[in-house]
Amino acid sequence: MKTIRDPVHNLIQFDMDEERLIVDLIDTPEFQRLHHIRQLGLSFLTYPGATHTRFSHSIGVAHLMKRFLARLMDDRRSQPYAPRLSEDRMIAIAAALLHDVGHGPFSHAIEKVTDIHHEVWSRAVVTGETAITRRLEAYAKGMAQEVADVIGRTHENRAIVKLLSGQLDVDRTDYLLRDALMTGARYGALDLEWLIHALRLGTAPSRTGKDGAAAGEEVEVGLDLEKGLSIAEDFMMARFYMYQHVYLHKTTRAAELLVQHLLFRAVELAEAGELTLPPPLQAVLAARGRPEAALGAFLSLTDATLWAAFFEWRHHPDRVLGDFARRLLSRNLYKAVTCPDECPKERVYEVRHHFARKLKLPESYAMLLDNEQTTTYKDPYLLPAGGGRAAEAVRDADAEATISVYLFDREGRAKELSEASTLIAYLRGRAHPFRRIYVPAEIRDEVRQALRGT
Amino acid sequence: MKTIRDPVHNLIQFDMDEERLIVDLIDTPEFQRLHHIRQLGLSFLTYPGATHTRFSHSIGVAHLMKRFLARLMDDRRSQPYAPRLSEDRMIAIAAALLHDVGHGPFSHAIEKVTDIHHEVWSRAVVTGETAITRRLEAYAKGMAQEVADVIGRTHENRAIVKLLSGQLDVDRTDYLLRDALMTGARYGALDLEWLIHALRLGTAPSRTGKDGAAAGEEVEVGLDLEKGLSIAEDFMMARFYMYQHVYLHKTTRAAELLVQHLLFRAVELAEAGELTLPPPLQAVLAARGRPEAALGAFLSLTDATLWAAFFEWRHHPDRVLGDFARRLLSRNLYKAVTCPDECPKERVYEVRHHFARKLKLPESYAMLLDNEQTTTYKDPYLLPAGGGRAAEAVRDADAEATISVYLFDREGRAKELSEASTLIAYLRGRAHPFRRIYVPAEIRDEVRQALRGT
Amino acid sequence: MKTIRDPVHNLIQFDMDEERLIVDLIDTPEFQRLHHIRQLGLSFLTYPGATHTRFSHSIGVAHLMKRFLARLMDDRRSQPYAPRLSEDRMIAIAAALLHDVGHGPFSHAIEKVTDIHHEVWSRAVVTGETAITRRLEAYAKGMAQEVADVIGRTHENRAIVKLLSGQLDVDRTDYLLRDALMTGARYGALDLEWLIHALRLGTAPSRTGKDGAAAGEEVEVGLDLEKGLSIAEDFMMARFYMYQHVYLHKTTRAAELLVQHLLFRAVELAEAGELTLPPPLQAVLAARGRPEAALGAFLSLTDATLWAAFFEWRHHPDRVLGDFARRLLSRNLYKAVTCPDECPKERVYEVRHHFARKLKLPESYAMLLDNEQTTTYKDPYLLPAGGGRAAEAVRDADAEATISVYLFDREGRAKELSEASTLIAYLRGRAHPFRRIYVPAEIRDEVRQALRGT
Amino acid sequence: MKTIRDPVHNLIQFDMDEERLIVDLIDTPEFQRLHHIRQLGLSFLTYPGATHTRFSHSIGVAHLMKRFLARLMDDRRSQPYAPRLSEDRMIAIAAALLHDVGHGPFSHAIEKVTDIHHEVWSRAVVTGETAITRRLEAYAKGMAQEVADVIGRTHENRAIVKLLSGQLDVDRTDYLLRDALMTGARYGALDLEWLIHALRLGTAPSRTGKDGAAAGEEVEVGLDLEKGLSIAEDFMMARFYMYQHVYLHKTTRAAELLVQHLLFRAVELAEAGELTLPPPLQAVLAARGRPEAALGAFLSLTDATLWAAFFEWRHHPDRVLGDFARRLLSRNLYKAVTCPDECPKERVYEVRHHFARKLKLPESYAMLLDNEQTTTYKDPYLLPAGGGRAAEAVRDADAEATISVYLFDREGRAKELSEASTLIAYLRGRAHPFRRIYVPAEIRDEVRQALRGT
Numbered sequence A, B, C, D: 001m002k003t004i005r006d007p008v009h010n011l012i013q014f015d016m017d018e019e020r021l022i023v024d025l026i027d028t029p030e031f032q033r034l035h036h037i038r039q040l041g042l043s044f045l046t047y048p049g050a051t052h053t054r055f056s057h058s059i060g061v062a063h064l065m066k067r068f069l070a071r072l073m074d075d076r077r078s079q080p081y082a083p084r085l086s087e088d089r090m091i092a093i094a095a096a097l098l099h100d101v102g103h104g105p106f107s108h109a110i111e112k113v114t115d116i117h118h119e120v121w122s123r124a125v126v127t128g129e130t131a132i133t134r135r136l137e138a139y140a141k142g143m144a145q146e147v148a149d150v151i152g153r154t155h156e157n158r159a160i161v162k163l164l165s166g167q168l169d170v171d172r173t174d175y176l177l178r179d180a181l182m183t184g185a186r187y188g189a190l191d192l193e194w195l196i197h198a199l200r201l202g203t204a205p206s207r208t209g210k211d212g213a214a215a216g217e218e219v220e221v222g223l224d225l226e227k228g229l230s231i232a233e234d235f236m237m238a239r240f241y242m243y244q245h246v247y248l249h250k251t252t253r254a255a256e257l258l259v260q261h262l263l264f265r266a267v268e269l270a271e272a273g274e275l276t277l278p279p280p281l282q283a284v285l286a287a288r289g290r291p292e293a294a295l296g297a298f299l300s301l302t303d304a305t306l307w308a309a310f311f312e313w314r315h316h317p318d319r320v321l322g323d324f325a326r327r328l329l330s331r332n333l334y335k336a337v338t339c340p341d342e343c344p345k346e347r348v349y350e351v352r353h354h355f356a357r358k359l360k361l362p363e364s365y366a367m368l369l370d371n372e373q374t375t376t377y378k379d380p381y382l383l384p385a386g387g388g389r390a391a392e393a394v395r396d397a398d399a400e401a402t403i404s405v406y407l408f409d410r411e412g413r414a415k416e417l418s419e420a421s422t423l424i425a426y427l428r429g430r431a432h433p434f435r436r437i438y439v440p441a442e443i444r445d446e447v448r449q450a451l452r453g454t
Helices: A020-026 A029-036 A054-074 A089-098 A107-114 A118-127 A131-139 A143-151 A158-165 A170-183 A192-198 A225-247 A250-271 A279-286 A291-298 A303-313 A319-329 A345-359 A389-397 A422-429 A441-452 B020-026 B029-036 B054-074 B089-098 B107-114 B118-127 B131-139 B143-151 B158-165 B170-183 B192-198 B225-247 B250-271 B279-286 B291-298 B303-313 B319-329 B345-359 B389-397 B422-429 B441-452 C020-026 C029-036 C054-074 C089-098 C107-114 C118-127 C131-139 C143-151 C158-165 C170-183 C192-198 C225-247 C250-271 C279-286 C291-298 C303-313 C319-329 C345-359 C389-397 C422-429 C441-452 D020-026 D029-036 D054-074 D089-098 D107-114 D118-127 D131-139 D143-151 D158-165 D170-183 D192-198 D225-247 D250-271 D279-286 D291-298 D303-313 D319-329 D345-359 D389-397 D422-429 D441-452
Strands: A002-006 A010-014 A199-205 A217-224 A335-338 A368-371 A406-408 A414-416 A435-439 B002-006 B010-014 B199-205 B217-224 B335-338 B368-371 B406-408 B414-416 B435-439 C002-006 C010-014 C199-205 C217-224 C335-338 C368-371 C406-408 C414-416 C435-439 D002-006 D010-014 D199-205 D217-224 D335-338 D368-371 D406-408 D414-416 D435-439
Touching (some): A002 A054, A010 A054, A020 A131, A029 A054, A029 A131, A029 B319, A054 A089, A054 A158, A054 A170, A054 A192, A089 A158, A118 A131, A118 A291, A131 A143, A143 A158, A158 A217, A170 A192, A170 A225, A192 D010, A199 A414, A217 A225, A225 A406, A250 A303, A250 A319, A250 A368, A279 A291, A303 B303, A335 A441, B002 B054, B010 B020, B010 B054, B020 B089, B029 B054, B029 B131, B054 B158, B054 B170, B054 B192, B054 B199, B089 B131, B107 B279, B131 B143, B170 B192, B170 B225, B192 B217, B192 B225, B192 C010, B199 B406, B217 B225, B225 B406, B225 B422, B303 B319, B335 B441, B345 B441, B422 D422, B435 B441, C002 C054, C010 C054, C020 C029, C020 C089, C020 C131, C029 C054, C029 C131, C029 D319, C054 C170, C054 C192, C054 C199, C089 C131, C089 C158, C118 C291, C131 C143, C158 C170, C158 C217, C170 C192, C170 C225, C192 C225, C250 C303, C250 C319, C250 C368, C250 C435, C279 C291, C279 C303, C335 C441, D002 D054, D010 D054, D020 D029, D029 D054, D029 D131, D054 D089, D054 D170, D089 D131, D118 D143, D143 D158, D158 D170, D158 D217, D170 D225, D192 D199, D192 D217, D192 D225, D217 D225, D250 D279, D250 D335, D250 D435, D279 D303, D335 D441, D345 D441
Parallel strands (some): A217 A406, B217 B406, D217 D406
Antiparallel strands (some): A002 A010, A199 A217, A406 A414, B335 B435, B368 B435, C335 C435, D002 D010, D199 D217, D335 D435
């Protein structure tokens, strides 16, 4: 029995015979690399305790996959819908463990700079020339592809896909609990034991599109209508609060936008020959379009690579690069101005033009624009139609395998949570798009007035 | 009110008028740098959740200093011994916040390589040309020196010195609680509310020596004999367990020794012109003997600097450097062999000599030797006389201002904890020196036999 | 310092000089009696851990009053509205401690039988011939009346009245936390530290009526709009869930109605000379209209009196009394049938008539009717207009001093929570009246059909 | 699935098919009666939160039996020693649930008065004419006797006996956790998950005597030597602290002795025709020697019976009875004087004689004598030889099936904990007998002097 202590789940255990594969996967260099990728990127600037990594999250997700599977395999009402849970169990746990293995540092910012989605990397790590692939194939021929399919949401065992990437999935459950504990924000606290107790499988009408399937019935992970209604509401409220107070926190977003633009600037300077990028970053950029060629470099790219660079860049003569690095490292961030609802885009651009000239900064660095489209943290369930194209974009970019939360009644009929709970129906309808503009502190008041047109 | 969420203390607050200095100190680049120094260095390899930084620990220590002071100022029996607690309050809180500001990455290992003790850096940061010094001096002329004196344990307000660096101090209290939570090891859990409730000031006979004072009475931080005996025992047991299971954990020590020798090797190679060190490390090494000259470089040296280097060094042609870097990053560490009590040093060296030749490795890299002298984690209270010179060395290197734990009875008489508690007397007497030898897994059994002489 | 351990608040402390009065009040026989009154009456039949008493709740409420007062006295923005908090501090704490001292066993049921509201008893205990009154008057002449006025919500220091009996009051805060911990239901968990941190005093337009005041401005306890919005939503959700899952739990209500009717029956039999009631109950019943005459008897009436009687009544020859006692003591309760919305009262009475004859039971014992009017647990905030007269009745019977939850913005302007939070507006509007009918298990299905008219 | 919420274990679940028997046993009147027996008797006078009942404890014990069994059946090294764990599983769980079903109110005091040991009642409840017996026999013929044998420690499946009544048993584990939570004392907190993780079966030399077996090997429940040493130390320390701070707390013992003597007095008065005892108590007393005859009466005897009587007895003219009842109900207890070590018994009796005359009280009521022999709370492990006859007596009266705590090494060899842990060896050897004398507050100082012979 391999036993791992965890602040969220206390003891996490893997059997040294049956689950040997998981222990072996953990000890590969590709997985160990996750020790060096903080789960919440820059949130530690707002919540100093939030230094946890994708390593402990990934182990937590594998552990929850085991617990969710055990509950569903044991539940009489779920059994008819779960004929293959038992035989695909190791695939599911391995996929849970590896689902984030393609994440780089400051995930979203890096994706913008390199133009390579993290799922591309995940697939490369799981099926490419890596220790992980070798371990998987040694376990069973074809295993690597199966695991990649579950992560990519195309695997034909839909129950497992949804356990990993649905609305009530092991990934989300672990990160809500973990982020709540580590930030100390507590909003995310939820009664995991009851959630697991109320889990159920059933079927619901399938939506067409993404999965490539015609509308029909499809297996879904949901909750028992009687036992699960309150916990489902709780779960959604926790998500809602965590988005508001943690994931989209004003200060954290200021730091994320700063880092993103710092990287943009670095690339610009590197292209102009005025800066040498850290070799792994340089190699990854050079491999645009052919990620497999840069897999080795990518696997050397961690938070450490970039932080080491930021410390160095403080002394670079370029005004933007040096200033942004210094700002980041002394937490002297741009300040937020909330954009008035009625303010048209054109006005924003005019104002930016004006202040860029005044501050003698390139336009895109004088004011950083933020809205719900520019962040990785999206919630397609809570923002299903909020603002038309925005919501559409959210759904397309990070589509989950399931967009609904189901409650199953005694007769096995599915009800969407927002039908069963007027509270959730209400929450969902409440659009909460936002438009924030970040500017240097000294011009904040002027910008505010300029946007109001006064 | 500046409010900081913390997983250990929940809300930590600083008043924006009265305690403005603390908030300003937190936002200096020198303090923000602590976000990039993990409190437990390499423990995350054993306890994946242990990724917390010296930043959150330092804020926790400042918070506890406020709470300890408030309790003692409020306690009638303590008041006679605390005439200046109130006027030195800001000095005490600032010192608590800044006490670790001179720590570099992998503290002990770096000290061995650079030959500069972390306290030297702390003093330089607090009194040198830094934003921290400017903030302190702007608050009150001479403040920087006062804070440095408290950190250096030479300040004449002994109560404050002991609150920060005694046996029942705010530093230790925070790290036991924080390390216990983050590792999930739980042994360190203790009832903070009761500990604070039982706190008391009194006097006890002063030991001579270190403090330069002749024997006499000196103010001490202790506990109420009636209320505090059980919590004192609990506190000592928590320390004892944390040393055993966390600080001196076999696997963690394997990693620490690996990193230490990785750095030794890097320096050797750099001196031989076969490796370019990361610039901040290079600068710090070049400044041996004149740390002030390298302060800027030191302040750029974080965990990130070294981890980025380790990832790079994996590909270096030197057998030791490349191998050790790869071992570290795939958690394929040397394995421990416990040295038999009767095994003389000479035998160890012989065995090492033998296996170094066999493995074709330089002697000092073929087997890594560990004992209670080679680690930063020492406990002069629990190991007061354990093994003669070893214990002596411990006391000298990291001397606390107070070596005793006092309990005060109703009449204000001090009793040393080990006199009041036979349990603690027992624990203290129990010498627990250890000798471990770390070797590549494939020769472990052979080494074990060789040491036994069989 | 008197220190009391508490599972909710950990250490509760009262200063032996300044707060001596509180310690003395705790050790009176009238207050010690609360050890024998369970806070949640019969909830232990649903949640076996819910055995906590009004004693520990009352001490928790006094403790929270101290914490709420300390926060408000310390808060700059609240200070203008709190000129007398400091001088009335002991009155407030004593009132908090004593607010439940007039509660008898199974509060609501006993009130129905004796026709004396528990506030009448509270006033008698605080101002009558009791050790409590003596202690209060020894502390300060007129103190007993002041404390009674705060409990009765007529005291002119409105801030203190509202801290004890408002919508964000110390009573509710303690019981939500305590009931959540002890039931294990967890829904009531809320972040007490943040709640206290966000507390504020301000003014809001006064409602007329109950307080006898013309409309005008009145001091109110509320939360800071920026810091407190999420915690206010959390608090309301916790209340909402606790009502649903604990206070109005189907099984608990079954037991409460059973006990109420058991007592009705006992009184009927006693009046007919067929049963001797326990002397304290007999004396209290005999004193209808002149409670002061029965104060001594009332103070002997605890859960123990009634449970001892129930154990005895199991063997009584009366069919109803014996059966109900046996049912209660083997947890073989009547079962709930939910009354269809469209089912008119007349139908219910007809059905009852039919089954009473069939079971050969008096009508009122054959079916027990439950709705939101028959329970003590009401929430005038969440059910402000739900169902016309019902809500009206709720407001009259247990009027709180304040019916609104206020959030104060930077300029001190009050916003009602349901204006600031669309979530709460929504929740409030959601009427959740209920009609349940409890019947013997064996006729449940027949009753269900009969009510549907099928 | 029957789901019970519990403050200690969160969700406790019993399968409605497989474990139906347990659910049915819970709903018998004999088991429901445990709702009215507080687990810690009078401890609520010291720790107001300690109102939990034998009902929730018993359910917790059944739950832990399931968890311990599951772990041991799953542990490869334990399997050879556990051939029948699986087939006797329901016997073990039922015995765990029912092990306290024979406890009356204030267990020890009642035993002294009635001269019937609680195990006699347990056996009667489990095998007599009760609903419990009927349920057990309906499940399987002979089941009642099997369960009684496990509770009585004579069952031939020694592993199960020891899981319920050993040194590392489910009973003790639940009560340490539960009492720690409810008192708020926290000393008893221990890491249950790790304890279960470290559990192991093995064999150890059997002691002769009690079990009627000749010395030989016997199966034992213990811990893995490597994983379990620290948790075993923790467990023993928790026991040690709970005894010191909760079970033998000075104030609690004062109340227990008061109640015991109150009952003695009541019996004396009843025999003299001056008091009518509550009928269930009267019936139980009358049945001395023939408990089965009084089983019905015993099952009506709960905390409620006695508390109702105490409230009534306050007004009785007998000086002792009235005074003791009033003292108890206003928490005005006798105060403790610690008897000097050198004070001979004769002196104590002389002093008592003197003060009895002075206070005009019967001798046995003027001073109440306490030592480790007069309490139910004994710990034969921690006090194995402490004080000769005392320890002997302890062992005889409440003999556990196992007197040792075993650690099993890799080869399955048993080590006694005190051999493996010098800490525990030390703790065990430390005799902590105590002699306290309780007297009215007003003569405390005089008694103290008189005992010192000054």
